[in-house]
Amino acid sequence: MPICPRIILRDSNMSSQSLYLGKILENFINYPDKPYAVIISKGEEDIITWSRLEIECQSIMNSLSNIDKGVVLIFLRHSSDLHGAFLGTMMAGHTPSFMPCTSVKQDPKLYWASHQKLLKHIQPSAIITSKDVEEEMINANLVLGDTKIVLIEDIKIPEKKLDVEIRGEEEIALLQHSSGTTGLKKGVALSFDAILKHAESYADAISITENDNIISWLPLYHDMGLMACMIMPAYTSTPVIHMSPFEWVGKPHMLFEAIEKYSGTFTWMPNFAFEHMALYSPRMPKKYDISSMKAFISCSEVCRPESFDKFLNAFNELGVNESSLHACYAMAETVFATAQTKLGKSAKRILVDQRDLNRGQKIRIYDKDTKLDTPRILVETGSVIQGLKVDIVDEDYNPLPKLTIGEVSISGSFIFDGYYKMPDLTNQRIISEKYMTRDLGFIDESNRLYVLGRIDDLIIVQGRNIYAHQVEALVSTIEGVRPGRMSAFGVYDSRVGSESMILVCEVASELNDDEIQIIKSNINKLLQSTIEVIPRKIKFVNPGWLMKTSSGKVGRKENKAKYLREN
Amino acid sequence: MQREDIKEIIFKSIREETEFGGDINESMSANDIEGWDSLAHVRIIFRIDHYLNTQIDLNSTYATETIIDLIELFIEEIK
Known part of the structure; x- marks a missing residue:
């Protein structure tokens, strides 16, 4: 059957799409019975093997086979269906994008009304969803125009295996929608080349392999969940244990339960989650053994040393130590990771004067015992990963010397292609091939990046x-x-x-x-x-x-x- | 424990978590109290559980519309 090569022959003519999806197709053959992922939901565990994932991808490809190529929005709640829907959409030659569904606290009518503008802007060729979500859309009188609805309950396995659609190098592999009001959400367009290079570079930076196990409560519509816990591990054949963020927030011990059961080695979470876990610690139903963990990685908001300390104090006896607490600087515009602390070593902390933290100012680093009126301890976000380059720049985009605070700008081989159908915004943020992050930071003498906060609103x-x-x-x-x-x-x-x-x-x-x-x-x-x-x-x-x-x-x-x- | 005691513990937990300075009454909902977002909701429930020595199923609390419903839920939990 003519298909995107099932066994990767890494010749220089192969496209990034062939290399990325080809690795997944290779896993279908090499590891049919090995878990691709385990989905934990309401106390039940559902194992998706690579062979099952192949069937689910094929079923999605079958459902999309007669639909014009374009963006496919995936509105599905936490379930096993998410993975086949996304990867199958990619294999069918469409551009997938995960979207959040309504939560219990949201008014469905208001929620869907706010999506009308987004749908008009994107004009998706299809929406993959479930019957209950479709019912919400109907009740909210959502106008879909030419967009086709594919119900996950109705998908069928094709009678004959379908070929993976090979697309041009310049085609968008996926859209990662940023937060913001739904009508104005920015779709970060990423190519196969970018996601492939990011997966290889970041996997190398954290030395992740198929023998690791990722434990995650992150939603897949967030770049941290999508890239660190789906797109990269699918490429490195690393199993991921997924749980619902809504379940985890009420039962934080689920994370440790899964780490103990599956010998978890990696997890990513924002700073607040370290606080939340520590707050919950007196309610932990048992003393879990979580000593298998190589890295709890803090990402997506400024990493605070006091949050690390609370987490460490609460769970030190379970196996958490300072060298297992890490930080990562990441954003959808660089696929995900830009910088990462070195595994096996404690993230470096420095003492600075809060009054020095202004744009253009040179940072003075004090001995940790120095008494300051306005002390501030900063945690490094690590060194820039291979394939990217960070420059700290002034208001005129001129590079600044080390230890001087300025805007973090990023260039390299896996920068995004632009915001989907937003050329003006893209031009504002990509200047001379550098992505201007609007984050303030500085680089120390050892090339460690420190991020302080935002320039914009x-x-x-x-x-x-x-x-x-x-x-x-x-x-x-x-x-x-x-x-x-x-x-x-x-x-x-x-x-x-x-x-x-x-x-x-x-x-x-x-x-x-x-x-x-x-x-x-x-x-x-x-x-x-x-x-x-x-x-x-x-x-x-x-x-x-x-x-x-x-x-x-x-x-x-x-x-x-x-x-x-x-x- | 009397209903009034449970109500006071719930009010106290809401105030501690949200730092809401206004009057709270039973007919209010989360939307009426600033700072009561989804994470604050969980933390409020953790606090109530701590004070009442309960471990309520969080999902059942999402179905409550007003503070009255929350009080009734905890009364049932304690029984």
């Missing part, structure tokens, strides 16, 4: 990226709020180990308490149903409270400082 809440201006645009639609007269910003909440969103809104002074309460409730309901993040605090102020910049705009930095002074 991005708020990172529990690993999710939320743009303040998008939140403000949404809240402006709420009756009773003065359009454009609000300010959203992030404030670090040490109890949770993550940023929290604060919203300050001007409202008419004659509103009574009941009316204010209704506005608050409507803001929370709208934000919960669209971006799934609600403000930690909503402060209502009288007209005139909000400070403006010299250009007349509501200034977030100024209003954040004013809010912090008053609260």
Whole structure:
């Protein structure tokens, strides 16, 4: 059967798609009975072997065979179906993209209404979903146009094996949708070349092999879940044990249970999760043996030393030690990882003066016992992985010397191709072939990267990226709020180990308490149903409270400082 | 333990976790209390469990619409 080569012959003419998907096809043959993944859901464990994955990929390819090539959005809840749906879509020559489904706290009508603009922008050729999700779409009167619906319950195994579609090198392999309001979500377009090179480089950086076991509660619509816990391990033939984020958050011991049972070696999670696990530690039903772990990798939000310490103190006796706590600097625009701490060694910590942490300033590193008025301990995010280059640049994009704070810019062989159908935004962020991250950081004398925070208005809440201006645009639609007269910003909440969103809104002074309460409730309901993040605090102020910049705009930095002074 | 005691523990747990400074009453829902997001919900339940020495099934708490429902759920759990 003419198919993308089943046994990889690594000649120089083979496309990256053939190399990436060819490795998966090779695994179908070489490891038919070996687990590709184990899906844990509601106490049940479902093993997907490589041979079963092949059948599921073939069934998806069969269902998509008569549909025009294009983007396929996958709206499926945590289940075994996700993997065949995504990889089968790739094999059928389409461009898959995982999308989140409604959670129990979201209003389906508001949620789907907010997706209408996204669907119009992407114009997907198909949506793979389940009957219950389709029913939500119908009830919300979602207009699908020419988009075909493929129900996972209706897919069938083809009578004859289907060939993998070979596509041009320039074709997009997948879309990774960033957070943000659904109508404005950015689709990060990644080529097969990029995902292949990233998988090889990152696997080499952490020395992961088919003998490792990844344990994950991360959703696959997030780049950390998709790349670290699906796309890379499918290539390295590393089994992944997946659990639902919603189940894990309520039963954090599930992570340790799976580590013990499957001799887990790697897990990735945002900073808040280290705090959450530590908070939960007194409720752990038993003392799990988690000494098999090589790395708990903190990623997707600024790694805080105090969160590592809480985790270490809580679980030291279970086998966690300082050299198993790691950090990674990652983003969808570089497929995933950009820098990674060295396994087997403790992540380096340095003492700096908080007052030195300004753009353009040279960092002074103090001896750890030095007494400072405003001390701040930073954790390295590691060295840049092979294939990428990081430059710290000033406002004019000129490289800065070591230990000087500037914007982190990245170039190299697995940078994204651009934001899908957003050329203007792409041009703003890729300058002279460098991706401008809008993160502030510096590189030390040993080439370790330190990341300090954001230049722009991005708020990172529990690993999710939320743009303040998008939140403000949404809240402006709420009756009773003065359009454009609000300010959203992030404030670090040490109890949770993550940023929290604060919203300050001007409202008419004659509103009574009941009316204010209704506005608050409507803001929370709208934000919960669209971006799934609600403000930690909503402060209502009288007209005139909000400070403006010299250009007349509501200034977030100024209003954040004013809010912090008053609260 | 009386219903009123359970109610006070739930109110206290909500306040501690969300730092909500306004009045809380039984008919309120999560949407009425700023800071009550999905992670805060779990942490509120952890706190209530800690004070009441219970281990409630978290899924059952997601079905509650108001604080009254949450109180009733914990009354049942303690029985």
